[in-house]
Amino acid sequence: MTLPEFYDPTRAGTVFTPDTPAILDAAFEADLPPAESDEFKTLVLLVDMQVDFVHPQGSLSVPGAVDDTRRTVEWIYRNAGLITTVVASLDSHLPNQIFYPAWWIGDDGEHPEPYTLIHAEDIEARKWQPTRDEDWSTAYVRKLEEQAKKVLTIWPYHCMIGTLGHRIMPTVYEAISYLAAGRQTNPTYLIKGRIPRSEHYSLFEPEIHVAEAENGGLRMDLIELIAQHDRIYIAGQAKSHCVLESTRSLFAYFGEHNPDMLDRFHLLTDCTSAVDHPEIDFDAYAEEELDDLRARGLKDAISADPVEI
Structure with missing residues (x-):
């Protein structure tokens, strides 16, 4: 055609x-x-x-x-x-979504840049902390690594x-x-x-x-x-x-x-x-x-x- x-x-x-x-x-x-x-x-x-x-x-x-x-x-x-x-x-x-910068704050007081990878160990070390929904966010990153074998990516x-x-x-x-x-x-x-x-x-x-x-x-x-x-x-x-x-x-x-x-x-x-x-x-x-x-x-x-x- x-x-x-x-x-x-x-x-x-x-x-x-x-x-x-x-x-x-x-x-x-x-x-x-x-x-x-x-x-x-x-x-x-x-x-x-x-x-x-x-x-x-x-x-x-x-x-x-x-x-x-x-x-x-x-x-x-x-x-x-x-x-x-x-x-x-x-x-x-x-x-406001878990994969966007506004959801997270760094130990320097700044939000992560796009393409930043957030690991469960980063949260435990307080390198990155959620700005909301703390329990879910922390558990989510861990589940993502354990169940989906992935790391949370922060996107533009x-x-x-x-x-x-x-x-x-x-x-x-x-x-x-x-x-x-x-x-x-x-x-x-x-x-x-x-x-x-x-x-x-x-x-x-x-x-x-x-x-x-x-x-x-x-x-x-x-x-x-x-x-x-x-x-x-x-x-x-x-x-x-x-x-x-x-x-x-x-x-x-x-x-x-x-x-x-x-x-x-x-x-x-x-x-x-x-x-x-x-x-x-x-x-x-x-x-x-x-x-x-x-x-x-x-x-x-x-x-x-x-x-x-």
């Missing part, structure tokens, strides 16, 4: 106001089959393709994300007649609800809307990341479950949606965090409850990139973790590949 006339690949990393009527008109003219007619159902999981992660001036811009975005949307257009369902997540944050303020950085990239919006109109099916936009007490990389669950919070555990509604599809493709940002953790959540659940699902998952490897950290090689970390998932059934694909049916 050819790319629609309204699409401009040079705008993949830019912010603009999409022409929704033109998008929908082009989709109607494409004469795509309705999604409900699909016997073989394909779902695309678009992870956090937002301004703060993709735009070069985004507050947590991921190197390579602009080209990842261009390849992703062009893959969607080329395979529009075969994609049944789109789920697009939106990382969505508030000012990003994807703040109400800001431009929270917005989905316009070219991604165009592709999603084109597919929705052409295939007569609405996308699922998933808001994640609003729980103050936990990081929330995975689309499906926070890093440490928070029982009292809305969606503070595993999102079974999304798991059940995934299970209704024969093929699942994963793309977005960042490979080292939200893409990786979303995939790990899927493999943890289906590995236990429905192992036959594991060979349905495809990672679009040229449509995702790792966070650039001044001290940690997150790309190497992500590849090591993904290799474990590949050994269990995860398949690699690239944007030049057609959807498998």
Whole structure:
């Protein structure tokens, strides 16, 4: 399938106001089959393709994300007649959250800089102390190290609800809307990341479950949606965090409850990139973790590949 006339690949990393009527008109003219007619159902999981992660001036811009975005949307257009369902997540944050500077104070009276790593032993030594929710915060860092084998990372303020950085990239919006109109099916936009007490990389669950919070555990509604599809493709940002953790959540659940699902998952490897950290090689970390998932059934694909049916 050819790319629609309204699409401009040079705008993949830019912010603009999409022409929704033109998008929908082009989709109607494409004469795509309705999604409900699909016997073989394909779902695309678009992870956090937002301004703060993709735009070069985004507050947590991921190197390579602009080209990842261009390849992703062009893959969607080329395979529009075969994609049944789109789920697009939106990382969505508030000012006071455990992974932001304001939550912590150092022994020098200053808040931590972005990309600071806070270890449980740092809290015990009073190098870093929480400014609120002291018991939970201290226990959280310890649980993160023991259960998730991770260290708390302090992030730049990003994807703040109400800001431009929270917005989905316009070219991604165009592709999603084109597919929705052409295939007569609405996308699922998933808001994640609003729980103050936990990081929330995975689309499906926070890093440490928070029982009292809305969606503070595993999102079974999304798991059940995934299970209704024969093929699942994963793309977005960042490979080292939200893409990786979303995939790990899927493999943890289906590995236990429905192992036959594991060979349905495809990672679009040229449509995702790792966070650039001044001290940690997150790309190497992500590849090591993904290799474990590949050994269990995860398949690699690239944007030049057609959807498998």
